[in-house]
Amino acid sequence: MASSAAAAAGVQVLAGIFVSGSIAAGITQINNDVQTFRAAYAKYGAGRFVGLTVGNEVNDSPGNIMAKVFDVRGYLGSVGVTTPVSTVHTWVNIRDNPALCGADFVGANAHAFYDGGRTSGQAGDFVFKTVVPALKAACPGKKVIISESGWPSRGGNIGVAVPSIGDERNAILNLNCACRDDTSVSVYAFEYDDQLWKGNDNERSFGIFGKIQLNGDAFNPC
Template sequence: MQILAGIYFNGPVAAANGQIDTDVLTFQNAVKTFGVDRYVGLTVGNENSDSPENIMNKVGQVRDILRGAGINTPVSTVHTWVAILNNNLFCNGDFVAANAHAYYDYNTPADQTGNWLIHNVVPMLRNTCPNKQIMITESGWPSAGNVNGAAIPSLENEASSLLNLNCACRDDRSVTVFAFEYDNSLWKGTDVERSFGLFDNDIPKLEYNGDILAHC
């Protein structure tokens, strides 16, 4: 198994500097334990609210620390695909890491999730950040919550969404896509945000071989 590791923090970079630097040391120790080949990348922040300048400056500092320690793991940050399109400073990491959920696009139904992502979102990211590796770090569908135009949360639509996502990824194998997410996040504030999990309290919500990994 290969891992995209992440350093998560809330609030401005300046207030989290100590935590981030501690987590960089934790990552260095993990590389020593499990080997550099285990990690496809390291992200610093996920949809963080600080300025692009501050976030990317910290990404550069983390990269310099790792390079000084002889670790060449690619380093970037994660943001929404719209935020990246709106500010190409987010292109300055070693790769582009974008969260892109078709549910939040008013016009996209569940069974078009992958087509929307691969044939709409990815080309726009490539146009904004040419010659950069693209990673889609979150893409999924909620099984509960409010209807958003053509986007209807349900367990059936979550399965349909992930099947279409899996199938559409065949069209561009250069893009790494991470299905979101392993387990329902019951600590979050709305039914939609709580219900993206493939599992609910470690109990499977979907059948992999019958739903998500069915023949395309």
């Protein structure tokens, strides 16, 4: 569905296979989703996909995660799929476990809000002056993709980080402007809409559409 929508809109996709629980517990679902991706690749072409991630912040050891990433990468390569393959984890986990750097690119989630020491106006600086240098040091020579960065609009404060719609807009504006500084690093704004199934108001309220205007507002020239 994502590939079809992206093709209609003329945009690329960083595709992801969601892993619920450990790698071992999710193995059947992962393998099924690999086939789904292979079919989408055949239908929409190599140019539609920036990459494929196996798992997002999987609750398993780096060794188990990367073993499955390498398995998926090897299989897809054997059937002619050229899409880069990796996983996604929090930037702190990647910094502290360089084994997570081992695939085709580094996929890191980096939210200034959870640092607790940054305001919304520092969201972009946090990513490009703290997170990206740490990842480049831990994973030398690897392409870095910030697969999530955003700001919540509801819930409790964490240190000086305050959730509100105004702060969310400010963070998205700041992140967008900071992206000018290093165009080799792609940053994916988190996220399309609120996710009410999540466990608390901070986690539920990162949604952008319907709350924040982009063109002519948060995407204004910096």
